[in-house]
Amino acid sequence: xxxxxxxxxxxxxxxxxxxxxFFLVSIxxxxxxxxxxxNRRDTLPFQASKNTPLELGYVVALAxxxxxxxxxxxxxxxxxxxxxxxxxxxxxxxxxINVTAYRWCWEFAYQGAPVRVTGECSTGDFPTVxxxxxxxxxxxxxxxxxxxxFWLPDxxxxxxxxxxxxxxxxxxxxxxxxxxxxxxEYCGTHHMTMDFYVQVVSPAQYQQFLHSGGxxx
Amino acid sequence: MxxxxxxxxxxxxxxxxxxxxxxxxxxxxSTDHKRIGLLTVGTALLLMLVAGGLALxxxxxxxxxxLHVLTTDRYDQFFTIHGSLMIYMVMTxxxxxMGLYLVxxxxxxxxxxxxxxxxxxxxxxxxxxxxxxxxxxxxxxxADHGWYAYPPLATSRYTPGQGVELWIVGVALAGLGMLIMxxxxxxxxxxxxxxxxxxxxxxxxxxSVVASNLMVIGAFPALLAAVGILAVGRVxxxxxxxxxxxxxYQDVFWFFGHPVVYVMFFPYxxxxxxxxxxxxxxxFFGYKFFVISQLLFAALSMSVxxxxxxxxxxxxxxxxSLTSIALVIPAGIEYFxxxxxxxxxxxxxxxxxCFALAFIPQFLVGxxxxxxxxxxxxxxxxxDSYFLVGHWHYTLAAGSLFGLxxxxxxxxxxxxxxxxxxxxxxxxxWLWFIGTNLTFLPMFWLGFHGMPRRIPTYLPSDGxxxxxxxSSIGAxxxxxxxxxxxxxxxxxxGRPRFADPDPWEGHTLEWATSSPPPTFNFSxxxxxxxxxxxxxxxxxxxxxxxxQLGVR
Numbered sequence: 001x002x003x004x005x006x007x008x009x010x011x012x013x014x015x016x017x018x019x020x021x022f023f024l025v026s027i028x029x030x031x032x033x034x035x036x037x038x039n040r041r042d043t044l045p046f047q048a049s050k051n052t053p054l055e056l057g058y059v060v061a062l063a064x065x066x067x068x069x070x071x072x073x074x075x076x077x078x079x080x081x082x083x084x085x086x087x088x089x090x091x092x093x094x095x096x097i098n099v100t101a102y103r104w105c106w107e108f109a110y111q112g113a114p115v116r117v118t119g120e121c122s123t124g125d126f127p128t129v130x131x132x133x134x135x136x137x138x139x140x141x142x143x144x145x146x147x148x149x150f151w152l153p154d155x156x157x158x159x160x161x162x163x164x165x166x167x168x169x170x171x172x173x174x175x176x177x178x179x180x181x182x183x184x185e186y187c188g189t190h191h192m193t194m195d196f197y198v199q200v201v202s203p204a205q206y207q208q209f210l211h212s213g214g215x216x217x
Numbered sequence: 218m219x220x221x222x223x224x225x226x227x228x229x230x231x232x233x234x235x236x237x238x239x240x241x242x243x244x245x246x247s248t249d250h251k252r253i254g255l256l257t258v259g260t261a262l263l264l265m266l267v268a269g270g271l272a273l274x275x276x277x278x279x280x281x282x283x284l285h286v287l288t289t290d291r292y293d294q295f296f297t298i299h300g301s302l303m304i305y306m307v308m309t310x311x312x313x314x315m316g317l318y319l320v321x322x323x324x325x326x327x328x329x330x331x332x333x334x335x336x337x338x339x340x341x342x343x344x345x346x347x348x349x350x351x352x353x354x355x356x357x358x359x360a361d362h363g364w365y366a367y368p369p370l371a372t373s374r375y376t377p378g379q380g381v382e383l384w385i386v387g388v389a390l391a392g393l394g395m396l397i398m399x400x401x402x403x404x405x406x407x408x409x410x411x412x413x414x415x416x417x418x419x420x421x422x423x424x425s426v427v428a429s430n431l432m433v434i435g436a437f438p439a440l441l442a443a444v445g446i447l448a449v450g451r452v453x454x455x456x457x458x459x460x461x462x463x464x465x466y467q468d469v470f471w472f473f474g475h476p477v478v479y480v481m482f483f484p485y486x487x488x489x490x491x492x493x494x495x496x497x498x499x500x501f502f503g504y505k506f507f508v509i510s511q512l513l514f515a516a517l518s519m520s521v522x523x524x525x526x527x528x529x530x531x532x533x534x535x536x537x538s539l540t541s542i543a544l545v546i547p548a549g550i551e552y553f554x555x556x557x558x559x560x561x562x563x564x565x566x567x568x569x570x571c572f573a574l575a576f577i578p579q580f581l582v583g584x585x586x587x588x589x590x591x592x593x594x595x596x597x598x599x600x601d602s603y604f605l606v607g608h609w610h611y612t613l614a615a616g617s618l619f620g621l622x623x624x625x626x627x628x629x630x631x632x633x634x635x636x637x638x639x640x641x642x643x644x645x646x647w648l649w650f651i652g653t654n655l656t657f658l659p660m661f662w663l664g665f666h667g668m669p670r671r672i673p674t675y676l677p678s679d680g681x682x683x684x685x686x687x688s689s690i691g692a693x694x695x696x697x698x699x700x701x702x703x704x705x706x707x708x709x710x711g712r713p714r715f716a717d718p719d720p721w722e723g724h725t726l727e728w729a730t731s732s733p734p735p736t737f738n739f740s741x742x743x744x745x746x747x748x749x750x751x752x753x754x755x756x757x758x759x760x761x762x763x764x765q766l767g768v769r
Contacts, residue, residue: 153667
């Protein structure tokens with residue numbers, strides 16, 4: 001499943017649960033504040049300072065809730081293949097792109113084709129990585145210097161880029177279009193301008209892009 | 218209210234030590250846990266003002282797109298030092314210092330164990346804070362690598378300059394100081410309790426300090442190791458061309474970095490719990506479960522660090538998601554107990570109670586969004602975005618800081634012998650209640666709209682403007698509230714209304730002695746009362762009431 005779909009599903013469910021819990025706690029809190037003012041009560045509403053069966057039952061209920069939450073978290077994590085995105089086995093990626101982060105821009109090198117894309121981010125010349133729509137794309141992320149993070153906010157996907165290490169991110173971009181990506185791990189002075197664009201084109205246009213050696217599409 | 222403005226010093230209060238000769242030396246070389254404790258929390262409050270000033274400047278810079286209040290480098294220094302001060306120099310030392318002041322009183326001990334060592338710990342902390350801040354006076358400015366100082370960014374190759382070295386020295390000294398101070402307070406709890414004060418009669422606050430200090434003992438050595446690794450990186454930056462040192466640093470750092478989050482939480486939830494029980498005029502509900510939950514919380518906290526690292530691709534998602542979400546169990550127990558105390562109480566609403574009540578829903582927002590960031594599928598979007606900034610400001614600022622001020626308003630009369638003004642206190646509370654939510658709630662939406670943290674400005678076309686403006690307006694209210702608080706302290710010290718030993722009808726032993734307490738806490742005039750539960754003064758009050766009823 002795409003990151004975005006999993007994210008939307010998880011966020012909707014978790015937000016609904018959070019809203020219910022927040023609502024319950026607020027109602028109990030406000031109810032106590034309204035009803036238990038000292039000037040409206042001469043005695044305590046109840047004396048007990050413990051109720052072991054109730055508390056134990058509550059702990060069991062909490063444990064069940066935690067079980068449900070953990071189940072959801074595990075399920076979504078498995079759908080995202082531990083954050084890699086897609087399983088390697090599903091289909092061989094149509095595009096494999098070596099992504100090198102450096103202070104302060106990105107270089108995209110297409111495996112199996114002599115195409116390299118880079119830019120000068122701090123002057124507003126952001127690199128655009130061209131990928132085919134509807135086909136698996138693999139980004140192999142690394143860094144030349146410090147830790148960066150490859151973030152596509154519109155797709156809810158993020159993966160860090162480390163020196164001396166390659167992190168894999170596999171995605172399918174369903175529609176054609178152009179989206180902004182950002183560095184989200186603070187990396188120094190020009191961290192803010194370390195942006196790039198993902199341009200999703202039709203597979204035919206993508207082949208044309210590769211054959212022309214990276215000319216604009 | 219039991220105190221009035223123009224009344225002379227009441228007889229029960231022992232002579233004040235204000236005029237004592239050599240009082241400055243008396244403070245700076247004291248072996249009295251109360252003085253060392255007050256020095257620690259006082260220093261932390263002063264540094265909170267500094268950190269708050271940095272935060273207000275940051276919010277000024279972000280109020281509108283493309284502002285130039287600060288240069289980029291200055292901005293980077295400001296957010297680094299804001300975070301570093303708040304975590305290493307304010308919330309942690311205040312939590313441990315509050316424990317140092319209160320725990321010996323609450324357990325009926327005359328002093329802290331190893332008072333000279335404890336004073337040494339305070340001096341380590343102050344020296345560390347001075348070292349970190351002095352970075353601003355170097356040519357390259359203060360450290361600007363963020364509060365968790367990931368290598369290779371924090372090595373001399375990518376962040377040269379003495380600011381980083383001073384930061385490393387500062388964190389190491391303060392961390393060592395806190396480790397020592399937590400150790401002596403823990404020692405005090407274990408070995409210096411008054412007769413009758415068994416471990417399961419420790420007040421709720423003291424238990425929260427025990428759990429908190431256990432985490433300090435377990436986690437702070439990892440901090441010292443982490444900054445040690447960084448120190449090596451200042452000399453040999455090539456070390457960090459190898460991945461295992463970079464990811465290894467993160468593991469070691471977060472092994473400290475997550476427990477410390479709860480060190481900055483437990484004593485404040487403990488303070489809130491004492492305040493809630495006191496102003497609910499009843500015993501805290503579910504004491505044993507609360508104690509067990511704190512210990513469970515502390516134990517679990519040592520096993521969740523990898524949830525800071527889901528996006529690294531080098532963490533164990535299943536394991537750390539499981540342990541992190543399991544924290545819902547102890548946190549849920551604590552919430553149950555606090556709410557049950559309120560549902561079963563007769564409530565009074567002085568300022569301390571207002572802060573403690575607001576703590577409940579506000580920290581809850583931080584906790585519920587914490588479940589989200591503990592879910593890897595969500596964390597891939599929110600990690601290092603403003604959503605995360607909103608999340609932990611709800612836990613630390615909207616949560617812990619409200620617990621901290623509940624404690625300040627509650628124990629100020631005990632520590633100083635003077636009442637804070639309730640009117641000014643309420644103004645402070647409402648400014649902060651509104652200001653906190655205005656400041657931090659919009660950050661969740663900023664994160665979803667794709668605003669990364671630690672960017673010095675943004676473009677009008679980014680669509681971040683409205684939320685940032687609201688956030689900055691909220692921050693201004695927080696600044697205003699802080700000024701009202703300072704005015705309150707100045708007013709209360711300058712034109713004192715003296716406090717009785719027990720102005721709130723407290724539950725625990727510190728309210729049985731004078732305000733402020735005598736040198737060795739209890740005396741012939743103020744003996745340690747008999748202890749039969751975790752609320753000994755409440756027991757005494759009830760016995761007295763029943764005796765009166767019997768006479769009638």
